[in-house]
Amino acid sequence: MSDPLLELSGVTIRFGGLTAVSSVDADVREGELAGLIGPNGAGKTTVFNMITGVYQPTEGAISFGGQPTAGLKPYRITELGIARTFQNIRLFPSLTVFDNVRVAFHLHLDHDSVHSLTRGPKFQAEEVQLRERTRELLSIFRLERVQDEPAKSLSYGDQRRLEIIRALATRPKLLLLDEPAAGMNPTEKDELMKLIRFIRDRFGLAILLVEHDMKVVMGICERIHVLEYGRKIAEGTPSGIRGDPKVIAAYLGEEPVKES
Amino acid sequence: MFPPRSQRILLAVLAASALLSAVSGRLNPYFLDVALGAGISVVLASSLNLINGFTGQFSLGHAGFMAVGAYASAMLTTTLAPRLGLSANLLQWVFFPLSLVAGGLLAALAGVAVGAPSLRLKGDYLAIVTLGFGEIIKVVLQNVDAVGASRGLTGIPSHTNFFWVFGSAAVTVYVVWALLNSTYGRGFLAVADDEVAAEAMGLNTTGYKITAFVVGAFFAGVAGGLYAHLKGYLNPGGFSFDKSIEIVVMVILGGMGRHSGVVVAALLLTVLTESLRQTGAFRMIVYSVLLIVLMLTRPQGLFVWPLWSKKEGRP
Ligand SMILES: Nc1ncnc2c1ncn2[C@@H]1O[C@H](COP(=O)(O)OP(=O)(O)OP(=O)(O)O)[C@@H](O)[C@H]1O
Ligand SMILES: [Mg+2]
Numbered sequence: 001m002s003d004p005l006l007e008l009s010g011v012t013i014r015f016g017g018l019t020a021v022s023s024v025d026a027d028v029r030e031g032e033l034a035g036l037i038g039p040n041g042a043g044k045t046t047v048f049n050m051i052t053g054v055y056q057p058t059e060g061a062i063s064f065g066g067q068p069t070a071g072l073k074p075y076r077i078t079e080l081g082i083a084r085t086f087q088n089i090r091l092f093p094s095l096t097v098f099d100n101v102r103v104a105f106h107l108h109l110d111h112d113s114v115h116s117l118t119r120g121p122k123f124q125a126e127e128v129q130l131r132e133r134t135r136e137l138l139s140i141f142r143l144e145r146v147q148d149e150p151a152k153s154l155s156y157g158d159q160r161r162l163e164i165i166r167a168l169a170t171r172p173k174l175l176l177l178d179e180p181a182a183g184m185n186p187t188e189k190d191e192l193m194k195l196i197r198f199i200r201d202r203f204g205l206a207i208l209l210v211e212h213d214m215k216v217v218m219g220i221c222e223r224i225h226v227l228e229y230g231r232k233i234a235e236g237t238p239s240g241i242r243g244d245p246k247v248i249a250a251y252l253g254e255e256p257v258k259e260s
Numbered sequence: 261m262f263p264p265r266s267q268r269i270l271l272a273v274l275a276a277s278a279l280l281s282a283v284s285g286r287l288n289p290y291f292l293d294v295a296l297g298a299g300i301s302v303v304l305a306s307s308l309n310l311i312n313g314f315t316g317q318f319s320l321g322h323a324g325f326m327a328v329g330a331y332a333s334a335m336l337t338t339t340l341a342p343r344l345g346l347s348a349n350l351l352q353w354v355f356f357p358l359s360l361v362a363g364g365l366l367a368a369l370a371g372v373a374v375g376a377p378s379l380r381l382k383g384d385y386l387a388i389v390t391l392g393f394g395e396i397i398k399v400v401l402q403n404v405d406a407v408g409a410s411r412g413l414t415g416i417p418s419h420t421n422f423f424w425v426f427g428s429a430a431v432t433v434y435v436v437w438a439l440l441n442s443t444y445g446r447g448f449l450a451v452a453d454d455e456v457a458a459e460a461m462g463l464n465t466t467g468y469k470i471t472a473f474v475v476g477a478f479f480a481g482v483a484g485g486l487y488a489h490l491k492g493y494l495n496p497g498g499f500s501f502d503k504s505i506e507i508v509v510m511v512i513l514g515g516m517g518r519h520s521g522v523v524v525a526a527l528l529l530t531v532l533t534e535s536l537r538q539t540g541a542f543r544m545i546v547y548s549v550l551l552i553v554l555m556l557t558r559p560q561g562l563f564v565w566p567l568w569s570k571k572e573g574r575p
Contacts, residue, residue, distance in 0.1 A: 052460060078462035090460075092453035095446065103446040107462040113471055116442035117435060119264050123442070130443050170462050 003066075005030045005206050006051065006082075006174055011060035013050060020046045022230040023060065028174060032206045033196070035221035037214075037241075039250060042227040044210045045087050048176050052084050053077040065173070079107055083172035085163040087179050087210075093152035097143060097162060100151050102134045104169035134169070140202075141165050141195070157188045161195070168199065174206045175199070181213045189213060193220050218242065226250065266438060273430040281423035292422070293490070298530040299425035300486050303432045305510035305526035306519070307479035310436045312508065313517035315472040316452025321374065321390030322480050323503035324397040327496070328370050329363030329481025330488040331407050334416045336362060337489065341417075356419040360428070360485040367481025368474045370397075375473035380466050394504055401496035412495035413488075420490035428486060429523075432479045437519050439475070448472055452517070502544075506533070509547060513554060 004027035011024045021043040028034045036044050049055045051062060053074040062069050064080050072080075092100050109130075115123040138144040141161055146154060151162060160180055167175055177196070181189045193216055200207050211217045217224065218238040226234040226241060228250040234241055241247055263271075284292055304322060311319045336359040337351075346355055370393075378389040402410045439445045450458040451468045459465050488494050510529050514522030536543040 054456070054460075073464075074456075074459040075462050075464050078460060084460055086457065086460075090454050090457035092450045092457065094453055095449055099446050099449070102443050103450045103458075103463070104461040105443060106447055109444055111442065112444055113439060116445050117438050119267065119438060119442075124264065127443060166461065 003030075004028065005032075005065060006208070007063050008047070008051075009061050011047070011050060011057045011062060013046060013055055014058045020230050021050070021057075021227075024227070024230075024232045026225045026232060026235070028206050028208050030173070030206055031200070031204060033200055033220055033222050034206070034208050035217045035224040036208055036210045036227065037212075037217055037224060038227035041229075043230040044227060045178055046230075047227070048084060048178055048210065051077075051176065052082060078170055078172075081171070081173035082176065083167035083170045083174075084176040085160070085167055085178055085180060087182070089156075089159050089163055091151040091159060091163055091166070094150055096148050097151055097154065098134060098138070098147040100162060100166050101137055101169050102130060104166045105130050105133065107170055137165050137169060156183050160184070160192075164195070164199070168203060172205055174208065176208050176210075178210045179212060180209070181211055181216050189216055192216070196220055266434065266441075270430055270434045274427050277423045277426035277430065280426070281421050284422040294531060294534050296420060296422065296425045296486075296490055297534065298527045299422075299429045300483050300490070301507075301510065301526040301530040302429040302523050303425075303479055303483040303486070304507045305514065305522050306429070306432045306436050307476040307483070308507050309511045309514065309517065309519075309522045310439070310448070310472050311476040312511050313514075313522065314436070314440055314452060315448045315469060317379070317469055317472065318384065318387040319390045319473065319476070320387050320501070320504050320508065321394045322476070322507045323499040323501070324390070324394035325367040325370060325477040325480035326484035326487065326503070327394075327397050327401060327499035328367040328484065329360075330484030330494055330499070331363075331401060331413065332366040332481070333359040333363035333485030334413055334488040334494055335407065337417055337419065338413070338415060351417070352419050352421075356489065357424065360424070360482050363485040364478040364481035367484065368478040371474045371477025372470070375470050375477075379469040379473060391501070391504075394499070394501060398496050398499055401499075408494070410496065412493055414493045416488050416492050416494065418489055418492050420486050425486055425490075428479075428482055432482075433519060433523060435475065435479070449517075506547075509551060512551070 006028040008024055008026045011021060012019065013021045024047065026036075036047065038044055046055065050057050051069075053069065053072050053076070056070065064077070064082060067080065069077055069080070092103070095103070109126070111123045111126055135144060135147070138147055141164075143158065143162060143165065146158070151159065154162060160183075164177070164180065180196070181192055184192060196207060196209070197220055199205070209217065209221060221238060224236065224238060224241045225232060226244075226247050233246045233250060234244045236244065287295075304326065308319065308322045311317050337356065341351060341355055344355070374389060374393045375386070378385045401407055407413050440448055447458065447463045447468050450461070450463060451465050455465050506529070510526045511522055513529065514525035533543060536546060
């Protein structure tokens with residue numbers, strides 16, 4: 001078994017009197033397709049926000065590739081190789097689809113403000129190459145036909161896919177997806193599942209998926225972590241999780257754990 | 261191709277400014293004065309557009325940075341230059357531009373001091389801090405005897421000519437355009453759109469905001485130097501809050517984050533202000549009414565046409 005790529009140990013965060021996440025231990029291994037599930041308000045998005053540096057844990061530690069991430073700004077964490085999408089889509093709405101992806105290549109740029117002004121041959125060559133790479137990414141996901149549209153004009157499903165492409169442009173080792181299937185119809189969900197598997201294989205990265213749709217989660221995740229009221233109550237394979245009495249109890253009165 | 265098209269256009273505009281400068285002596289002096297004022301407005305509005313338009317921040321301190329540049333360059337040309345015993349040509353074509361740059365750098369330094377602490381914070385801190393900065397600069401200038409205190413600074417040589425004004429305007433527009441038109445530069449727009457997402461995509465949002473702010477402050481300082489050597493005297497009252505608002509209005513009328521729209525707005529508004537000068541307070545009423553009408557009818561800006569915006573890469 002490979003060393004964990006991402007490791008959370010005893011991670012806790014309090015907002016005033018509310019303990020949103022409480023001593024959570026979890027890990028994601030290199031190349032793994034892992035799931036993070038739990039009822040509404042269980043703390044899943046908060047875990048993502050702590051992993052990506054938006055929030056700092058009150059207690060506990062997070063490390064990525066063996067390096068502790070405490071105190072790092074979000075963009076530094078992205079630099080280490082963690083990219084994410086957002087539960088409530090956060091594209092750059094007024095930028096074109098093309099520029100949404102292009103700007104995310106930023107971490108791997110050789111040019112900066114000064115080169116933008118001098119615009120020498122090397123700068124121009126890099127820009128040409130970046131345009132090529134952007135187009136390539138867009139075409140893998142068949143979004144090149146709308147590349148000049150503002151991102152806000154895309155359909156909901158396309159916006160979600162664009163958010164994933166944009167995250168990939170940062171060249172992550174770990175991709176965090178927060179409810180990518182939300183608002184999608186069954187056909188789109190099937191496509192999304194294929195897409196997630198494809199991304200993992202093609203880009204060789206690990207994925208941590210937060211998702212309410214059990215068919216999606218059970219269908220693609222190799223290992224699942226379950227949260228309830230900020231505590232981790234179970235971890236295991238999809239079939240193990242489905243039969244776990246604690247998980248079933250957590251979801252009672254919520255949406256039942258079943259493949260519908 | 262090298263040099264790229266944008267730089268060839270810049271060179272062409274610089275050459276045209278030089279040619280026009282050679283014949284500008286034949287123009288009606290009043291007309292020339294208005295034209296140069298309009299050119300200085302282009303420098304001010306385009307540089308503020310980088311901060312308020314493209315990067316989505318809200319600075320109210322542009323008159324303050326302008327004052328820093330104006331006084332700094334004027335002090336150089338009034339106190340240092342005479343001791344060097346330079347020829348008139350050297351003064352006008354070498355010492356003066358260097359003093360403009362020095363004024364710009366000092367304004368940029370002030371920009372770092374003001375921007376670095378407040379740009380780290382989210383929200384409207386920048387507006388409040390820059391507002392305070394502008395007022396502080398004014399009060400300081402009103403009380404420092406070395407720069408003439410409230411009597412103002414007089415006897416500034418009139419080095420500002422057509423070439424320096426429109427050359428500076430062309431350079432400012434080029435710098436703002438070139439900064440934005442690169443993969444790096446798209447980051448400014450991303451920061452304006454969604455800071456959290458920008459940070460999550462690996463963009464150092466604070467770095468972008470400070471860069472925009474410092475570059476903006478630099479050109480405001482250059483504009484101040486041009487202004488000082490156009491008018492021949494400086495009065496701290498000329499760099500009040502009203503002046504900052506005037507520049508903000510140009511950026512808003514120009515469509516916030518449109519290169520060409522803001523240039524047109526700066527030119528037209530300067531001419532309009534000039535023609536309303538005799539009417540005094542009435543000017544501010546016209547301004548206010550104009551703003552209200554605009555917000556209601558053309559929230560995207562006055563001078564924004566679809567063709568232009570498409571070229572500029574912002575849908
Ligand atoms: N910034 C914050 N300030 C205060 N409370 C917060 C903050 N962020 C999250 N919370 C609280 O933490 C708890 C967990 O929220 P979180 O969004 O992580 O849940 P979730 O598992 O993602 O739920 P959902 O499935 O509805 O997205 C909630 O009670 C929420 O109100
Ligand atoms: Mg959530």
